[in-house]
Amino acid sequence: MTSTGSTLAALRWYVDMGVDEAVGEVAPDWLAPRPAAAKIPAVPSASPAAPPPAVFAVPTAPARTRAMSAPAAIPAAQDAHRLAQAARDLAELQDALRAFDGCQLKQTATNLVFGDGNPKAKVMLVGEAPGADEDRQGKPFVGVSGQLLDRMLAWIGLDRSAFYITNQVYWRPPGNRKPTDAEVASCQPFVMRHIELVLPEVLVLVGGAATRTLLGRADGVMKLRGHWFDYASAGLPRPIPTMVILHPAFLLRTPSFKRETWRDLLAIEQRLKTLH
């Protein structure tokens, strides 16, 4: 191979690995010893790690019912479940994620992307996965899709002081690929605990991926959007009314679907009005 050919091959390899932009002057030494992980609260050892609880997604209209399958009861998933359940508040959950090494995405990401907005808000949104901007800033939905989402939510009078937002995985997949089922499953106990700790009045799933993970439904997002579902997990005192909306990245590519999203947002606005 010529030197140009091998340079191109190396660059291609970098891009495939997700190294598609320069974020600093100095290359980080990933092999250097890591700082000690944050302390997480001890979990009573007497209780053996139980598999994550089943989550039930019951559509309120039209009536269709299906129990969601829990993440596979493999040791990493049990560990994730145990760590997540031990968190008593969002700070502890974030520390637990910092100490958790069961998700491959952490190896290649720059930052943990935990959550943003007001954790006391009535509305919580769950998206798919952080992208490059989110990875750099350590905050969800701060890139172009996030800016569109912010504008869409502003239509119904919500800004980040009036909603809380996170993703179904906490680290950026290299090259913005879709997270694998294993990566999603490893984060799922934390996402479920995240929802339990925020305890919103209304949950909004942004795009099909979060819908599959949290509602356990294989139907496409086009079929699910615009309907209310009940999301429940063992640690929730009551099911949470849940709406599925189209992902802003899809709307950027297909603006004609903004009309449907407008309707879905109005339904969310109506629902919020009934809470006052």
Ligand code: URA
């Ligand atoms: N898309 C997502 O689903 N989440 C983000 O945080 C950013 C873009």
